[in-house]
Every structure is written in C-alpha cells, then in structure tokens.
Amino acid sequence: MVLRVLLLLLGLQAAIVSPTVDAKGHGHSYRVVAANKLQPKPVCSALRVTPPSNRTWLPLYHRNGPCAAAPVVHSARTTILGRDQDRADAIQRALSNNSTVSTELGIALGLGTLEYVVAVGLGTPPVRQTVLIDTGSDLSWVQCRPCHLPRCHRQRDALFDPSKSSTYSPLPCGSPACARLSARNGCSRSNRCRYIVNYGDGSNTTGTYSSDTLTVNPSDVVPNFRFGCSHAETGFPDADRTDGLLGLGGDAQSLVTQAGKSAFSYCLPATASDTGFFTLGVPNISSSRFAVTPLYRSAQSATFYFVILQAITVAGRRLDVPRSVFSAGAVMDSGTIITRLPPPAYRALRAAFRAEVIKMYPPAPAAGILDTCFNLTGVPNIRVPRVALVFDRGVAVDLHPSGIIQYGCLAFASNRGNRSAGIIGNVQQRTLEVLYDVAGGAVGFRRGAC
Known part of the structure; x- marks a missing residue:
C-alpha cells in the first residue's frame, strides 16, 4: 500500500x-x-468554548440529541455497534485491491453510523437544510420535491423545492460534471443527469444531479454547488429526520473540492446534549494551538x-x-x-x-x-x-x-x-x-x- x-x-x-x-x-x-x-442530558447545552473570532463557523449537533430539535432517538447499543462494524468492514473493502464498495459515485459506506449534523442554506433564497456530515462520502444530497412517502423519509425541515430557487439548475446529460459519473447513472426522459448512490448498509438514494447556491454561512457561499436532488430512497431508519448529507471526502464531488477552500475542521462534542462546531477554511496554523x-x-x-x-x-x-x-x-x-x-x-x-x-x-x-x-x-x-x-x-x-x-x-x-x-x-x-x-x-x- x-x-x-x-x-x-x-x-x-x-x-x-x-x-x-x-x-x-x-x-x-x-x-x-x-x-x-x-452522559447526555435532556436539554441542549450551549457551546462551552467560543471558536476563534477570525474564522466563520457553524454549530454542530448530535443527530439524536436535544440540540438537533428533532425527536431524541435511543438506539440499542447492539444496533449501534453492529452498524459500526459494518462501516469499518466497508472501509476495509474499499481499500482492498478487489473492492466492491466503490459504486457509481465513489465510496458509499452507509448512513447508519453518521451522528453529527449542521444546518446549511440551499438555493436562492437559501432554504435551511439539516444535513449529516461525513468525511467518508463525496456526493452531497438532499431530499427534493417531489419526494413522496414512503419512497422518501420524513424530515425536520421543509423539503427543498427546486422550482422556488432562482439559481437551481438540473445538470444535462452531456455536461462535464455528468460525464464524470458512471454511465450506469443514465439520463431521465427530459435529458437530466441521474445519480444513484447505493450505500454499503443497503440504503440508497437516487434523483437528479443538480447545481445551486450553497450557503454554509454568510462568509462561505458556494455558487453552482453540485449535489443530488433526491426523489426516492430505500433503507433509511424510520426515526431519521435529517434532510440529507454533506460530503466532506477528498474526491471531486465533495464540498471541500467544490468550495475551493482546501480545508475544513470540526469539533465533536463530549455528549449528545452538547454543542460542537464546523468551519470551512484554513486557520493560521503557525499562530494557533x-x-x-x-x-x-x-x-x-x-x-x-x-x-x-x-x-x-x-x-x-x-x-x-x-x-x-x-x-x-x-x-x-x-x-x-x-x-x-x-x-x-x-x-x-x-x-x-x-x-x-x-x-x-x-x-x-x-x-x-x-x-x-x-x-x-x-x-x-x-x-x-x-x-x-x-x-x-x-x-x-x-x-x-x-x-x-x-x-x-x-x-x-x-x-x-x-x-x-x-x-x-x-x-x-x-x-x-x-x-x-x-x-x-x-x-x-x-x-x-x-
């Protein structure tokens, strides 16, 4: 290796x-x-340490804790640890020479162990979307209208409606961004680029590969951000209320690559009732701790x-x-x-x-x-x-x-x-x-x- x-x-x-x-x-x-x-508490604890003032940041929460403003979910310990082993096994398969985990859009490890969320704005005007963060994923996606139950899951925020964003654009099949996806993704009847992600835990999402303005925070706005506009999925937990996923991996589709910031950081809190943060951009390492x-x-x-x-x-x-x-x-x-x-x-x-x-x-x-x-x-x-x-x-x-x-x-x-x-x-x-x-x-x- x-x-x-x-x-x-x-x-x-x-x-x-x-x-x-x-x-x-x-x-x-x-x-x-x-x-x-x-141990987590039933109420949300505010951020205990203020992030450096010279950087912009977002609050980060545990998806099942009280800070996420969603129903608190207590998964069985055996379920959590079982999903964790599945993810670890998927990583090892992805790193082997005969990997079967690499899919249409690169690595797809599974969503069952993802625990931390941030809220970003998508579209113009920006619409709040609460998304999981994942350094093991590249493609970002959110559920988009139309997305009917049971083919989609209930979420905490309003479904993203592409028709209400003045900067939304479905990517055509002949675009360079679509061409970088596998031919297995195919095209819709209206010549829109279709994406498919099959995760290692059996879940999947499919829809239109699109672009729109992503507002991470007022200082970090990414125009023409490419993401999946999901119209159907399977295998998601019934209790899940997140709106989608923010890919932080190192490949071409990730937020890190598209934003051109070339760096990001996060602080994961001690318990599910505490607050952490996420930043995009490089601090001055030489003068930091x-x-x-x-x-x-x-x-x-x-x-x-x-x-x-x-x-x-x-x-x-x-x-x-x-x-x-x-x-x-x-x-x-x-x-x-x-x-x-x-x-x-x-x-x-x-x-x-x-x-x-x-x-x-x-x-x-x-x-x-x-x-x-x-x-x-x-x-x-x-x-x-x-x-x-x-x-x-x-x-x-x-x-x-x-x-x-x-x-x-x-x-x-x-x-x-x-x-x-x-x-x-x-x-x-x-x-x-x-x-x-x-x-x-x-x-x-x-x-x-x-």
Whole structure:
C-alpha cells in the first residue's frame, strides 16, 4: 500500500512521550470525571468554548440529541455497534485491491453510523437544510420535491423545492460534471443527469444531479454547488429526520473540492446534549494551538484522509508495539464511531488498560465489539487512565475521558487483519478540533475546543 512506502521513506524517529504534568508540576496518569458528565442530558447545552473570532463557523449537533430539535432517538447499543462494524468492514473493502464498495459515485459506506449534523442554506433564497456530515462520502444530497412517502423519509425541515430557487439548475446529460459519473447513472426522459448512490448498509438514494447556491454561512457561499436532488430512497431508519448529507471526502464531488477552500475542521462534542462546531477554511496554523501531523492519501481511494500512528500511551507509559504494526496508516473518519487498531496494537492497549482499571472496578461482560468492560454502577466519579495517540512527528493527542470509555467499556476495537489500515473513530475525536488541511497535507488537533 502507498502509505507503507511513505512511512518507510520518512524513517521517522520513535516519539518519546512523557506523562502529563499538572499545574503544580506533578506527573499524573489518571483523570477523574463525574459519571454524569459522560452522559447526555435532556436539554441542549450551549457551546462551552467560543471558536476563534477570525474564522466563520457553524454549530454542530448530535443527530439524536436535544440540540438537533428533532425527536431524541435511543438506539440499542447492539444496533449501534453492529452498524459500526459494518462501516469499518466497508472501509476495509474499499481499500482492498478487489473492492466492491466503490459504486457509481465513489465510496458509499452507509448512513447508519453518521451522528453529527449542521444546518446549511440551499438555493436562492437559501432554504435551511439539516444535513449529516461525513468525511467518508463525496456526493452531497438532499431530499427534493417531489419526494413522496414512503419512497422518501420524513424530515425536520421543509423539503427543498427546486422550482422556488432562482439559481437551481438540473445538470444535462452531456455536461462535464455528468460525464464524470458512471454511465450506469443514465439520463431521465427530459435529458437530466441521474445519480444513484447505493450505500454499503443497503440504503440508497437516487434523483437528479443538480447545481445551486450553497450557503454554509454568510462568509462561505458556494455558487453552482453540485449535489443530488433526491426523489426516492430505500433503507433509511424510520426515526431519521435529517434532510440529507454533506460530503466532506477528498474526491471531486465533495464540498471541500467544490468550495475551493482546501480545508475544513470540526469539533465533536463530549455528549449528545452538547454543542460542537464546523468551519470551512484554513486557520493560521503557525499562530494557533494545533498539533500538526502529516496527512496522507491512498492510491485505492481519493475519498479518505490518512494519518500514521507511531505509538499509544496508557497512564503515561508507552505500549511496547513496533512502529511497523501501524505501517498501513489509519483513516480519519467522522462516521466510524469506535477506533479500530491492528490486532497487535489493540491487544497491547487492552492489556495495559485492563491492568490499570481492574485495580479499581470489577470486570463486566463484553458489549458486542467492545470486549474490555467494567462495572461502574453507582460510581459517582470515575478514574480513567489517560490514553494518548501518538502520530507522525511525535504528535501526542491526549484523549478526553468520553473518548476512552463508552458503555463502561474501553472504546477501542480490533481490526480483523494485521495488515489492515486502522480507523480513528469519532468517539476518540470528541472535544478536539480536528483540522483537515488538504492543500497543506496536514491534520491538526486542538485540545479542549468544544
């Protein structure tokens, strides 16, 4: 794989990571967090940290939390983790040489694990659309009139009506943008370009490939934004109330490419009742608090963004895992929930974490893909061993407790194969501002951003 070659060429030195030091200069290896701080509340909490004033941003919410102004949905843990495994498997298939996941419009991983939404304006005048964000998708789409039940799902906002936008245009079949799609998409009887996306979880959307003005925020307006105007779909959850999807992948159809900004960032909140944010554009990294590691791309997919792990630390101590274990790289993914590690790295993490926690809390049965669990019933304040991911160039990212413990379990899982790429899931990204500087070839991490 291309990433293995890049890693060997870099010949980077192993990072030496010291235990975190507090304000008094004492090293410590645990964080104590109130158990109720790791659980969502029935009311929405405002953004706790104001984003930098020199950048425009959008509020970002959990799709099933109270901030999204939609019915709160409590999916079964087994359902959530099962969908997450399906997505992780789809990513691995997409990166294999004999991938069957690449479809008419590139990678189509599935929508069941997407958890975070933003509200954008589409058309002229702009109409509010609440859309899921996904770094593993390129094509953006919304439901458009006509879109009748049950072929479409109920949504929180009004359906987008192309006839009411003065800047809407269906793309003709002979247009260059349509020509870049597979011939399998075909044309309508009125010579309109038709798109089809079949997702890996069995859901699909189809309609007219179109263009219109996209208003991300007052400072970020994208004219002639190409998107799917969906008129039919199957396989979407009955409780889903989102209006569509905003593709943030690295291929030609994504918002990032079309906007010409070449960078974006987001901060995913600690719980489903907290507020995060999304930005489009590059901050001044040299004067910011971002810790920066190289961003890599794969020859197998233009969609995904890769980073390379060098090491993992638990309670301030580096795991005894050779760097070669991480040589396939790791996909930074907003849509996968639980981080996946190569089996040798996961086994070392599991053993080290269990050795620390078993001193304090009794073991509990496994929860699906999460096999290192503890009985935290009645514990008001949880002592969580610090876990840090150490990336290329020795960049150590200390994870928030909500990115370490889920359902009373260690929030990591193992890949199925030793040589498979890892996946940095959204749980581990919580409270970090994660910057994707695509043009600059960097991924940045800023702690405590939301």
